Amino acid sequence: MRLTMVGTGYVGLVTGVCFSNTGNDVICLDVDAKKIERLRKGECPIYEPGLEELLERNIKAGRLRFTLDKKDAYTNAEMIFICVGTPSDERGHTDLKYIHAAADEIAEVLKALGPNQKPKVIVMKSTVPVGTTLMVRDRIREKVGPAIPFKVADNPEFLKEGDAINDFNKPDRVVVGVEDEASGAAFRELYDPFVRNGHPIFLMDVPSAEMVKYASNNFLATKISFINEMANLCEAYGADIGRVREGMCSDKRIGNAFLYPGLGYGGSCFPKDTLACIMMGDKSGIEASLSKSVHAVNQKQRERFFDKIVAHFGGKTGIGGGAAGLQGKRIAFWGIAFKPRTDDIREAPALTLIRKAAGYGATCIAFDPVANANARAELGPTATIVDDMYECAKGADALVVSTDWDEFKSPDFERLKGLLTSPVVFDGRNLYRVATMREHGFAYYSVGRAAVRPA
Numbered sequence: 038m039r040l041t042m043v044g045t046g047y048v049g050l051v052t053g054v055c056f057s058n059t060g061n062d063v064i065c066l067d068v069d070a071k072k073i074e075r076l077r078k079g080e081c082p083i084y085e086p087g088l089e090e091l092l093e094r095n096i097k098a099g100r101l102r103f104t105l106d107k108k109d110a111y112t113n114a115e116m117i118f119i120c121v122g123t124p125s126d127e128r129g130h131t132d133l134k135y136i137h138a139a140a141d142e143i144a145e146v147l148k149a150l151g152p153n154q155k156p157k158v159i160v161m162k163s164t165v166p167v168g169t170t171l172m173v174r175d176r177i178r179e180k181v182g183p184a185i186p187f188k189v190a191d192n193p194e195f196l197k198e199g200d201a202i203n204d205f206n207k208p209d210r211v212v213v214g215v216e217d218e219a220s221g222a223a224f225r226e227l228y229d230p231f232v233r234n235g236h237p238i239f240l241m242d243v244p245s246a247e248m249v250k251y252a253s254n255n256f257l258a259t260k261i262s263f264i265n266e267m268a269n270l271c272e273a274y275g276a277d278i279g280r281v282r283e284g285m286c287s288d289k290r291i292g293n294a295f296l297y298p299g300l301g302y303g304g305s306c307f308p309k310d311t312l313a314c315i316m317m318g319d320k321s322g323i324e325a326s327l328s329k330s331v332h333a334v335n336q337k338q339r340e341r342f343f344d345k346i347v348a349h350f351g352g353k354t355g356i357g358g359g360a361a362g363l364q365g366k367r368i369a370f371w372g373i374a375f376k377p378r379t380d381d382i383r384e385a386p387a388l389t390l391i392r393k394a395a396g397y398g399a400t401c402i403a404f405d406p407v408a409n410a411n412a413r414a415e416l417g418p419t420a421t422i423v424d425d426m427y428e429c430a431k432g433a434d435a436l437v438v439s440t441d442w443d444e445f446k447s448p449d450f451e452r453l454k455g456l457l458t459s460p461v462v463f464d465g466r467n468l469y470r471v472a473t474m475r476e477h478g479f480a481y482y483s484v485g486r487a488a489v490r491p492a
């Protein structure tokens with residue numbers, strides 16, 4: 038099939054590469070000239086395990102190419118996948134400006150091609166508030182007139198950054214909202230190679246498909262806020278969330294996925310998708326009170342953790358708090374990405390902690406295995422970004438573990454202790470055993486477990 042991806046971000050690029058890898062003829066369009074230049078050379082502009090290799094292979098095979106030219110991208114496509122960003126605006130509403138721009142550009146090319154072109158399916162792959170795909174259909178229809186043949190569909194994406202290739206190639210399910218049977222048949226053909234494992238393709242109406250994505254992400258976000266709330270109660274009442282997790286998650290009805298206490302969720306999806314549900318609730322008069330609480334618990338989780346850091350140094354946050362405590366301290370951070378195996382730092386808890394610590398007068402040093410370049414661009418002079426985890430800890434008054442990268446899981450504790458000016462670790466991911474940290478003589482703070490404070 039001849040396919041066009043609109044946007045070569047985490048979703049558009051992975052989707053384009055994986056569809057080309059099953060033999061489709063794929064063009065990826067972007068408005069970012071630097072990105073397209075790199076992609077044409079086979080260089081991957083994002084860190085995603087396994088992606089660059091597939092990218093190179095499919096470019097060489099002639100099935101995958103990159104363009105800035107809209108006419109080139111849209112003219113011969115049978116399916117056009119809109120994969121542009123849908124960030125939250127400052128009020129928490131979904132900002133659809135990239136969607137509108139893409140729709141208008143598609144309309145311009147379709148109109149110029151006239152009524153005798155082959156019908157196209159314009160597919161919403163971006164996560165959008167329910168109703169957006171049909172709104173885009175109406176917007177394009179208004180611009181091109183009644184004679185231009187096209188349909189719309191919604192095909193939400195469920196890949197996880199860091200595991201995106203595997204998730205795309207072996208999805209738990211494929212969800213597609215369609216307007217007619219012919220579009221449904223085209224999707225079945227397209228996704229057939231990806232569901233050989235027997236996993237289902239669910240064809241449904243367009244609004245339901247849009248809602249599946251929000252319901253899924255909102256549910257996962259709810260699990261994270263739930264376990265964090267339990268962890269906070271554990272701290273207050275002397276229970277250990279690690280033991281509570283074991284006891285609770287062995288119940289088959291509960292399971293253990295997405296029930297890890299920590300700094301709360303970040304990234305480009307859960308925060309904005311939870312906010313989008315809140316916004317959809319407010320707009321329709323169906324108050325999304327659970328989503329509101331999930332969001333509030335998540336935001337508070339970072340604050341609570343930061344309070345522990347300040348309190349350790351004898352300071353206080355909030356009204357009456359202020360500079361005391363962290364003033365003049367040097368704080369090291371292991372991990373900047375919002376989760377391991379990605380260079381994505383959007384809404385990363387580490388950024389909140391670093392900015393807050395710097396705001397309270399601390400000098401911040403940070404290291405991430407793959408997100409350093411993005412962190413330098415985002416944080417500027419707020420933090421010094423270094424290329425080695427031990428160099429990061431050198432001379433620091435405390436270490437904060439903010440991402441659960443594998444390389445942070447079994448560090449050389451004695452070396453670390455020797456490098457820190459005072460042996461203090463704030464573990465926002467519960468990577469270490471409390472007993473181990475006590476044995477090594479660290480002051481150790483984690484989430485939902487007793488703090489270790491050496492005498």
Ligand SMILES: NC(=O)c1ccc[n+]([C@@H]2O[C@H](COP(=O)([O-])OP(=O)(O)OC[C@H]3O[C@@H](n4cnc5c(N)ncnc54)[C@H](O)[C@@H]3O)[C@@H](O)[C@H]2O)c1
Binds near residue numbers: 164
């Ligand atoms: N990142 C994820 O893990 C993930 C997972 C599932 C769904 N999603 C959803 O997929 C969508 C895309 O997310 P992302 O993380 O890939 O975004 P991204 O910001 O990484 O990429 C978006 C790309 O679109 C390009 N773009 C913007 N306007 C364009 C236009 N008019 N024409 C061509 N290109 C244009 C941008 O330059 C950018 O390269 C969002 O709605 C997101 O919620 C993301």
